[in-house]
Amino acid sequence: MKTNLPLTRRVFIRTAAVSSLALGWLGSGRTPWCFASESSKPAILGGTPVHSGGWTKWPQWREEWEPEVLKVLRSGRWFRNSDKHVEEFEQGYAQLLGVKRCLATASGTTALMVSLHVADVDAGDEVIVSPYTFIASYNAILSRMALPVFPDTDPATLTVDPASIESRMTERTRAIMPVHIFGMPCEMDSINAIARSHRLPVVEDACQAWLAEYKGRKCGTIGDLGCFSFQESKHIPSGEGGAITSMSEDLMDKCNSYHNCGRACGTYKGEGFFTRGSNYRMTQVQAVMLTQQFDKLLKQTAVRQANADYLSANLGKIPGITAVRLPENSRAVWHLYPYRYDAAQFNGLSRDKFAKAMAAEGIPCGGVYHEQYNDGLMDEAIGSRGFKRLWSAERLKAYRDSFRELKGNKQVCETTVAMTQNMLLGDRSDMDQILEAIQRIHAHSAEVAKAA
Ligand SMILES: Cc1ncc(COP(=O)(O)O)c(C=O)c1O
DSSP states (O other), X not given: OOOOOSSOHHHHHHHHHHTTSSOOOOOTTSOOGGGSOXXXXXXXXXXXXXXXXXXXXXXXOOGGGHHHHHHHHHXXXXXXXXXXXXXXXXXXXXXXXXXXXXXXXXXXXXXXXXXHHHTTOOTTOEEXXXXXXXXXXXXXXXXXXXXXXXXXXXXXXXXXXXXXXXXGOOTXXXXXXXXXXXXXXXXXXXXXXHHHHTTOOBEEEOTTOTTOEETTEETTSSSXXXXXXXXXXXXXXXXXXXXXXXXXXXXXXXXXXXXXXTOOBTTBOOSSSOSOOXXXXXXXXXXXXXXXXXXXXXXXXXXXHHHHHHHHXXXXXXXTEXXXXXXXXEEOOOSEEEEEXXXXXXXXXXXXXXXXXXXXXXXXXXXXXXXXXXXXXXXXXXXXXXXXXXXXHHHHHHHHHGGGGOHHHHHHHHHEEEEEGGGGGSXXXXXXHHHHHHHHHHHTHHHHHHHO
């Protein structure tokens, strides 16, 4: 895969976590970062690293969770319909989010695939989706033999720019799929208003946004259907796993049916095999792992938010660094903590070299998503027999050419730097050291640019 990233996101998360095994705080008596000596030499130039490199390990396991998991393993009742744990998880997660219904799935990707099916996205349809996202968002749409159509990204928020949605619509547009990337809520009022005026369903990709809030409502409960991931790197992980949430009983009965081989659910029923379906079910083991982590998710979310607030309030004091803007009255949960980096204000020090200098300070960070639509997968999809049957050559060419218009997204891909969520589980002195390291590199950027 073509990539300009030093590390893929998941490898990056693992690396940050593994580098933290020897957790060691430097204590609270340190000089606050804003008064720290800017003249101390960056570690990449031979100075002493700002941070010891000990970051909270991820994923986390607690021995106290083991009896419940063992009970399930020993029971031999592992399949969704043989016991009650999956349903208990669904009820608990729905309660946590303040939503009527939740359906557990095998993964976030399968949650999206089921939701898109129920939203009536069919072969030859088009789905509006945020371009700045993990590739699974594109893949879920492609798996329906539908075209992911990209509005631009707002560089201030890193989420989809609602103002660029309508210009991308065609008579084939069937759904809108905003992505709350890094757990930062999209501007949902505008997105829902556009969807309503075109009578389109909204499927929220909330795979990184457990407990994120927009105007008093949790992400994943604001559109018609919301999708979550519990993959290993996530804030509430079970190796693999996912969920769909909704306020609509009707949509959820249909999701349940489709994810369970087309079996009847609630009011969605008929004679024999009356509807299509597949197997996208969660197992009992995943469910007991997840339910036991609710409390930890709540507590750690508050810690990440407090630390992110502190970083966001202070990052802007460093020339060339800009914190991300959130929608009014919203709370992000920070699956990654991103900021924008302006190399010009760092004497031309490239983002990759900046990340290398930060790593030397004991603070891993890096770019995240690149312009993935320029990679082979989109050409492979639109060059396939199926897609060529479903769209005219003119439409596919115009579609491919339209990627060049995504100027905001290109800028975001090229200038965003992010740290992993486990780093936000540190204490205030860790946050001070992150700020101190950036400031130190800024102060010495001319020498670092020459040396790195
Ligand atoms: C934004 C986004 N969408 C979808 C997915 C897919 O979730 P999963 O890996 O559980 O299939 C992920 C997972 O990383 C994601 O981050």
